[in-house]
Amino acid sequence: MAAGSAPGWALGVLGVVYLFLKLDFISCSQEIYGAMNGNVTFYVSKFHPSTEIIWKKEKNKVVEWDTQSGLEAFQSFKDRVYLDIGSGNLTITRLTKSDEGLYELESPGVRNKSEFHLKVIAPPPSPSTFCSLSDDGNITLTCEIMEAGYDIDGNLLQYSWECPPTVQCHRGSSPSEAYVLKKSDLSQNVQCIVSNPLFRTSASISLSTCVPEDNTRHRYVLFAILPAVICGLLFLKCFLGRHSQ
Structure with missing residues (x-):
């Protein structure tokens, strides 16, 4: 019985499949x-x-x-x-x-x-980008839409980041965040992209604005100029002294 019913069962399944394809109503x-x-x-x-x-x-x-x-x-x-x-x-x-x-x-x-x-x-407004420096020297990047009243289709928005090859970017705790390692090339720009199924907009941020300015080089320049200024003042004093005699 079981062996005899197997072909009938298979034919029944094929018949149902054929019916679905023939009617094409799904x-x-x-x-x-x-x-x-x-x-x-x-x-x-x-x-x-x-x-x-x-x-x-x-x-x-x-x-x-x-x-x-x-x-x-x-x-x-x-x-x-x-x-x-x-x-x-x-x-x-x-x-x-x-x-x-x-x-x-x-x-x-x-x-x-x-x-x-x-x-x-609707097209999303241009985003704003922010950055903060952590204690370990790494940079946290944040991308937000700041336009007041824009909450339409927020569930359709997608965030992504584009980083140059010399910048080591990693995904943050949310799609609108990214982390940049401190050993990256901080002279580069990183771009935040906000998109929905029809539109795309972006904003960039310079990593150099995320870290304190290094004043060491300026101190060296100051130390090099200071002796020249002192010598110039001494020369001027001697020159004026001779003319006063």
């Missing part, structure tokens, strides 16, 4: 990022020309087209959407944060369930 929503005040297009796959196309956002109509009534856009999407009736693709212009959400295409011309989750993001 679909996940796509994560789409759009720039604030920019445009975004939802591209539909496996679309066949149809007599009716409806795009919805959170179950509310965005735009509707059919062969009888033509095209109609709804609510805040009026004058901001373009529908390609040949491909089903939808373009939204002048994006705002209120456009975020789940969009879905309903049409007899699409076999798969087409869903797109839109996230509208």
Whole structure:
């Protein structure tokens, strides 16, 4: 019995797999990022020309087209959407944060369930960089966005550091921190990069500003100049003394 049922079980599994591939109805929503005040297009796959196309956002109509009534856009999407009736693709212009959400295409011309989750993001402000010197002489670098009120899409921000080959950088306790070893070339600059899925900005810091200025060389220069100044004053005194006689 067991030996005889094995081929049947295998055929059953293959049949289920074939059914899934044939029907091709499994679909996940796509994560789409759009720039604030920019445009975004939802591209539909496996679309066949149809007599009716409806795009919805959170179950509310965005735009509707059919062969009888033509095209109609709804609510805040009026004058901001373009529908390609040949491909089903939808373009939204002048994006705002209120456009975020789940969009879905309903049409007899699409076999798969087409869903797109839109996230509208803005470019991050330029970061500010700071540094501090530890007791062991190593340098801690910090990168922060200081612009008041900027907390939009903070969870999408990524921090990274670019260091020259002569600077030994190590990851800090958080992505916005980095450590530089004291034996590094402190005449170099280190760059902090802040990015999100659409934008990238950066700021640099000179490592020489992170350590106290070495005054030893200045002391040597002073010691070399001081005798010359004294000799010059003595010469001037003698010269004036002769003329006074």
